[in-house]
Amino acid sequence: MKTPPSTATPSWTVGDVTVHRVDEVALPPATGPWLLPSATADVVSQHDWLRPDFADHDGILRLDSHSFAFTVGGLRVLVDTGIGNGKERANPAWHNLQTDFLERLAAAGFSPDSVDLVILTHLHADHVGWNTRETNGEWVTTFPNARYLTSRIEREFWATYEMDEPRKQMFRDSVIPVEEAGLLDLVDVPEEGIEIAPGLRLISTPGHTPGHIAVELTSRGETALITGDCIHHPVQLAEPAIGACVDIDPARSQASRRKLLNSVADTDTLLLGTHFAPPTAGRVITQGDAYRLSPVPAESH
Numbered sequence: 001m002k003t004p005p006s007t008a009t010p011s012w013t014v015g016d017v018t019v020h021r022v023d024e025v026a027l028p029p030a031t032g033p034w035l036l037p038s039a040t041a042d043v044v045s046q047h048d049w050l051r052p053d054f055a056d057h058d059g060i061l062r063l064d065s066h067s068f069a070f071t072v073g074g075l076r077v078l079v080d081t082g083i084g085n086g087k088e089r090a091n092p093a094w095h096n097l098q099t100d101f102l103e104r105l106a107a108a109g110f111s112p113d114s115v116d117l118v119i120l121t122h123l124h125a126d127h128v129g130w131n132t133r134e135t136n137g138e139w140v141t142t143f144p145n146a147r148y149l150t151s152r153i154e155r156e157f158w159a160t161y162e163m164d165e166p167r168k169q170m171f172r173d174s175v176i177p178v179e180e181a182g183l184l185d186l187v188d189v190p191e192e193g194i195e196i197a198p199g200l201r202l203i204s205t206p207g208h209t210p211g212h213i214a215v216e217l218t219s220r221g222e223t224a225l226i227t228g229d230c231i232h233h234p235v236q237l238a239e240p241a242i243g244a245c246v247d248i249d250p251a252r253s254q255a256s257r258r259k260l261l262n263s264v265a266d267t268d269t270l271l272l273g274t275h276f277a278p279p280t281a282g283r284v285i286t287q288g289d290a291y292r293l294s295p296v297p298a299e300s301h
Helices: 030-035 041-045 103-109 127-132 154-160 165-174 176-180 250-264
Strands: 010-014 017-026 064-072 075-077 117-119 134-136 138-141 149-152 184-187 193-195 200-204 213-219 222-228 271-272 281-287 290-296
Touching: 010 222, 010 271, 017 103, 017 213, 064 103, 064 213, 103 176, 127 134, 127 165, 138 165, 138 176, 149 154, 154 184, 165 176, 250 281
Parallel strands: 075 117, 117 149, 149 184, 222 271
Antiparallel strands: 010 017, 017 064, 064 075, 134 138, 193 200, 200 213, 213 222, 271 281, 281 290
């Protein structure tokens, strides 16, 4: 699954900040029915605005794996690190990938050595994979000059969780090497959120995992919000009760999703979906007792 990096990186302008989408891989059609089983073709077909960008005409959801990179408050930031290359994974769509993610990241102007901060919205396999890469048979940190950051609640939850072998493997190859290198910072994220640098805030959005966070960036009065897995797909704007099969606390996940959507609805805030297929971003518009996404297509830089 080796794909050449494109010559242009999709991006959006937020004040003085350029947010780059760094593509890893389009996820296979089977992802939607597995991940969001309540988002049936019948449900999807009720929302015309999802087609053709976010769902095909048969009601199959489109989902992607990508990261976001930007410079704000003097920091060169990467939000989530995707699936990674050469990782042993139970999910066949994630197993032993060989993509040009790092070349795409460099093409956006973010060579691995230049990254200052890696924010992990949560510790799932498709969000931490490029934390490390294999060098001489060992998993070493991909971003050696960066601090890696996640919620303290998130890390402490998994420390006591009874993991199956695939999840243990993920921690062995993608989380523990970062900790052993002394690069992982744990942050207490209060309910009201916390500013970690000028123009950069972490927003508490628990439920998908106990310490899940979303990421808000602000520049010159303009705001963007990166969802992480609080929202996997735009169908959840139209149907906020639809949850993911892997939500640790489905009721809390739904509450976080509704709170987040309510906070940005009918504002100029740009919503950037961590798994949203292109056009990936948009503004949240109230529609009845739920919402829809008004897409904001990327520019190319």
